Amino acid sequence: MFAPLAPFACNAAEMTDTTCPHGHASTWDDFCSVCGDSMDGGVAPATPAAAPEVSGGACLNCSTPFGVEDVFCESCGYDFATGTLPGAEPVPESKPAPMATTPVAPQPIGSAGASEPTAREAVGAEAGEPESSASESAPLTPGGALVAIVSCDREHFDNIVGSAGLEYPDPEPAPTSITLGGGKVLIGRHNQSRGVYPEIDIDASTGDPAASTRHAMLREISTGVWTLTDLNSTNGTVLDDATSSLTPGTAVPVTAGSVIHVGAFTRITLASPPN
Amino acid sequence: MTEFSAQVFQNEYLPAGAETVDAVITVTAHESVAPTTRSLVEIIVIDTSGSMMEQRGAKMQAARIATRTAIDTLDDGIEFAVVSGTEVARAIYPPRGLAPSNPSSREEAKRAVDRVPADGGTAIGSWLRAAAYLFGQRPDAIGHCILLTDGKNQHEEPHVLDAAIAECVGRFQADCRGLGSDWNVEELRKISTALLGTVDIIPRPEDMEEEFRALTSNAMTKQVGNVALRLWSPKGAQIEFLRQVSPVLDDLTLKANVVSPLIRDFPLGAWADEEQRDYHLRVRIPSGNVGDERLGARVMLAIDDAEQPVALVRAIWTNDDVLSTRINREVAHYTGQAELAEAIAEGLTARQAGDDAGATVKLGRAVQLAHEAGNGDTVRLLQKVVEVDDPATGTVRLKRSVEEADAMALDVRSTRTVRVQRG
Numbered sequence: 168m169f170a171p172l173a174p175f176a177c178n179a180a181e182m183t184d185t186t187c188p189h190g191h192a193s194t195w196d197d198f199c200s201v202c203g204d205s206m207d208g209g210v211a212p213a214t215p216a217a218a219p220e221v222s223g224g225a226c227l228n229c230s231t232p233f234g235v236e237d238v239f240c241e242s243c244g245y246d247f248a249t250g251t252l253p254g255a256e257p258v259p260e261s262k263p264a265p266m267a268t269t270p271v272a273p274q275p276i277g278s279a280g281a282s283e284p285t286a287r288e289a290v291g292a293e294a295g296e297p298e299s300s301a302s303e304s305a306p307l308t309p310g311g312a313l314v315a316i317v318s319c320d321r322e323h324f325d326n327i328v329g330s331a332g333l334e335y336p337d338p339e340p341a342p343t344s345i346t347l348g349g350g351k352v353l354i355g356r357h358n359q360s361r362g363v364y365p366e367i368d369i370d371a372s373t374g375d376p377a378a379s380t381r382h383a384m385l386r387e388i389s390t391g392v393w394t395l396t397d398l399n400s401t402n403g404t405v406l407d408d409a410t411s412s413l414t415p416g417t418a419v420p421v422t423a424g425s426v427i428h429v430g431a432f433t434r435i436t437l438a439s440p441p442n
Numbered sequence: 443m444t445e446f447s448a449q450v451f452q453n454e455y456l457p458a459g460a461e462t463v464d465a466v467i468t469v470t471a472h473e474s475v476a477p478t479t480r481s482l483v484e485i486i487v488i489d490t491s492g493s494m495m496e497q498r499g500a501k502m503q504a505a506r507i508a509t510r511t512a513i514d515t516l517d518d519g520i521e522f523a524v525v526s527g528t529e530v531a532r533a534i535y536p537p538r539g540l541a542p543s544n545p546s547s548r549e550e551a552k553r554a555v556d557r558v559p560a561d562g563g564t565a566i567g568s569w570l571r572a573a574a575y576l577f578g579q580r581p582d583a584i585g586h587c588i589l590l591t592d593g594k595n596q597h598e599e600p601h602v603l604d605a606a607i608a609e610c611v612g613r614f615q616a617d618c619r620g621l622g623s624d625w626n627v628e629e630l631r632k633i634s635t636a637l638l639g640t641v642d643i644i645p646r647p648e649d650m651e652e653e654f655r656a657l658t659s660n661a662m663t664k665q666v667g668n669v670a671l672r673l674w675s676p677k678g679a680q681i682e683f684l685r686q687v688s689p690v691l692d693d694l695t696l697k698a699n700v701v702s703p704l705i706r707d708f709p710l711g712a713w714a715d716e717e718q719r720d721y722h723l724r725v726r727i728p729s730g731n732v733g734d735e736r737l738g739a740r741v742m743l744a745i746d747d748a749e750q751p752v753a754l755v756r757a758i759w760t761n762d763d764v765l766s767t768r769i770n771r772e773v774a775h776y777t778g779q780a781e782l783a784e785a786i787a788e789g790l791t792a793r794q795a796g797d798d799a800g801a802t803v804k805l806g807r808a809v810q811l812a813h814e815a816g817n818g819d820t821v822r823l824l825q826k827v828v829e830v831d832d833p834a835t836g837t838v839r840l841k842r843s844v845e846e847a848d849a850m851a852l853d854v855r856s857t858r859t860v861r862v863q864r865g
Contacts, residue, residue, distance in 0.1 A: 203737035204737075360745070
């Protein structure tokens with residue numbers, strides 16, 4: 168199995184995924200959506216894995232302080248990269264999805280093999296930093312595979328206040344099981360015109376209309392260590408028994424046994440793959 | 443839904459300190475799984491000024507035959523109108539609004555065309571306004587207009603025409619045709635450029651029928667309207683130019699619509715399935731350190747409000763001269779084609795101003811460039827204006843007597859390019 172290589176090679180981009188080497192908040196993870204610099208850098212980022220508390224400045228729209236990793240303003244939803252407000256323009260939602268493989272565009276040089284040594288260093292330097300709780304859980308298998316079981320959750324649906332107008336599916340679709348290979352796994356709904364094809368496609372499983380096109384991202388940041396990031400979804404992402412949604416753009420650790428709720432009735436349970 | 447793909451041709455390696463990134467982007471529209479039901483509105487505007495009765499009515503007769511042919515070419519269901527243009531615009535058919543094409547409406551329209559008299563002046567702005575009004579009845583359809591004139595815009599101030607063009611931008615596309623050699627190339631080019639269409643000369647009345655048939659057929663192949671090339675470029679970047687370089691040269695730089703501080707939309711009009719066009723982008727970006735890689739542009743296609751990511755234009759700074767001095771074939775080819783068009787335009791201007799020496803130098807250079815690029819059509823057009831002694835060195839002599847129509851044909855067709863020989 169060459170599994171360890173792939174996740175490691177991806178890590179340089181993963182770690183700086185929302186912040187480029189110059190500290191810009193980027194909506195893309197191949198090149199910075201502000202300055203255009205390669206997210207792989209070529210050199211290790213000056214401030215690797217900056218703590219989310221570090222201030223990135225104040226929102227130009229509402230002056231709320233934001234962290235350097237934030238893509239959108241938590242208060243008003245202002246998109247720092249494009250300078251637009253939600254609803255004002257289609258820009259935030261229609262940003263080119265990293266998942267969408269452009270049909271003929273060449274791969275960025277250095278996205279894989281070339282930056283591998285850098286990637287290893289970066290991972291080494293950051294091991295046990297913000298995701299320490301996650302890294303305590305022993306690597307599951309080579310490649311750190313997880314299985315996501317996508318099902319409908321009546322109880323969650325009934326608990327949501329204001330889901331008026333939405334109907335619980337009848338008959339209830341059978342749970343779907345998706346093996347997560349590693350790297351990045353997008354949770355969302357496919358959108359052909361935007362070129363978004365999520366690995367965990369809510370349309371194909373529960374059909375939940377309250378999930379966003381690009382809803383949340385699961386990332387394997389090191390072998391067997393996974394995080395979950397809400398991508399400024401319309402209706403939010405809830406982890407385990409939390410009473411409030413995740414802060415958009417901020418990664419939180421997840422492991423086998425984690426339960427993720429998206430949309431009105433979709434439950435995603437993470438589990439170790441059966442042997 | 444039409445899907446677009448793009449291929450980027452560039453040398454992404456730049457020497458240290460360089461800021462200019464050049465790329466040729468080939469965009470292709472792919473046949474969609476589910477065909478779109480986007481409808482077409484076709485409006486034919488024919489000049490019925492008094493000058494159309496010259497040559498004992500041959501021009502007007504040819505215009506009638508050509509318009510009849512265009513009407514016959516329309517598929518059932520397409521909504522259409524025929525407008526007569528003098529110092530005002532009048533409906534030929536239908537009497538009001540648009541008519542859906544079917545066997546009986548086509549017959550009625552052709553009878554109306556046969557009866558239309560030719561008498562009056564030329565005010566093209568009023569024709570465009572009438573077309574815009576008619577297209578306005580079907581704002582969601584792809585609007586295509588054929589505009590025929592045989593004369594200059596004599597009965598209207600230039601600023602009135604300019605204002606009419608501005609009103610029509612983005613509302614429909616117009617292919618403009620000039621009959622004979624008494625019309626003004628710049629006037630029609632101004633219209634066709636703003637309205638994302640083509641301009642050409644119909645030297646002889648008898649060529650008109652085939653031209654109208656081709657224009658109508660081509661308009662009916664369009665599957666998707668309102669397409670825009672959406673370019674993201676990094677902070678501090680400047681788009682020096684974006685020009686369509688194939689099938690014809692068309693500078694789009696000034697047509698940019700600002701979407702957000704870093705994103706611009708360049709309207710491309712309607713596309714047919716499997717249609718392919720080439721664009722040359724030159725963007726200046728802040729230079730990086732040796733070893734840095736930076737995105738010069740992210741190329742997307744925007745259709746109405748949906749967006750498709752298609753390609754990346756990149757820059758990598760290097761100390762390796764072997765890499766950075768490599769010349770990209772596509773970029774060089776289309777740079778040469780743009781220079782060719784410029785040499786022809788400058789040569790014709792010099793010729794008209796009586797500057798024979800300047801005209802000889804410029805048109806000689808044009809012959810040389812067209813010869814190098816294998817652009818045989820342009821070489822043939824040039825040969826009607828100059829005697830070519832040696833195409834390889836661009837040695838030419840101006841012809842003493844030149845048909846005005848030949849000089850105009852060279853002018854309007856100088857923007858036609860040939861594609862790079864690939865493979």
